[in-house]
Amino acid sequence: MSVALSSTGCFSLLTAVAASDEAKAREAQEAQKEKKEAPPIPAPGKIHDEALAQQLVDKMKSKGTITAAKVIFSDDEWRIERNENSGIVTGRVANATVIYKKQDGKCTQDPSVLRQEFVGNEFVGPGEWALMMTDKYEIPCEKGGL
Numbered sequence: 682m683s684v685a686l687s688s689t690g691c692f693s694l695l696t697a698v699a700a701s702d703e704a705k706a707r708e709a710q711e712a713q714k715e716k717k718e719a720p721p722i723p724a725p726g727k728i729h730d731e732a733l734a735q736q737l738v739d740k741m742k743s744k745g746t747i748t749a750a751k752v753i754f755s756d757d758e759w760r761i762e763r764n765e766n767s768g769i770v771t772g773r774v775a776n777a778t779v780i781y782k783k784q785d786g787k788c789t790q791d792p793s794v795l796r797q798e799f800v801g802n803e804f805v806g807p808g809e810w811a812l813m814m815t816d817k818y819e820i821p822c823e824k825g826g827l
Contacts, residue, residue, distance in 0.1 A: 719790045719818030722825065723755035723778055730754060733795075734777075736807040741781060749827045750781040754795075762796075770799045779810075780825035788822040791815075 734752035741747040759773040779791045792815045797808035 719820045726755045727757040747781045753778045782827045790818040790820045
């Protein structure tokens with residue numbers, strides 16, 4: 682009897698449909714696991730600097746893929762980096778949240794880090810950004826103020 686069903690193709694068709702439905706269900710579950718809720722947008726910390734934030738916004742917009750952006754430095758103090766052997770100051774690091782709007786109209790919240798080198802007697806700005814090093818979150822643009 683199973684030979685007759687198999688030769689008509691009905692059994693094969695039902696098996697293929699069931700396998701396809703199972704695969705779709707697994708993909709949906711995996712996508713739901715991967716989609717994490719964005720953390721709250723932080724309040725500006727004591728080191729928040731609009732001029733420094735604007736430098737990154739301008740840099741991002743100049744590439745043409747971002748239509749709007751906002752940077753929030755959330756730390757109250759810079760973390761100082763030192764050479765592990767000599768103890769000489771080599772740079773400083775601060776946490777920031779970068780919120781940007783892409784050309785497709787979707788907004789992203791990207792927890793980031795800014796690092797500035799210490800050269801001579803001063804920290805050199807604007808510094809190097811470590812973007813996309815952590816989880817990025819798609820958020821409503823209104824939540825980010827864009």
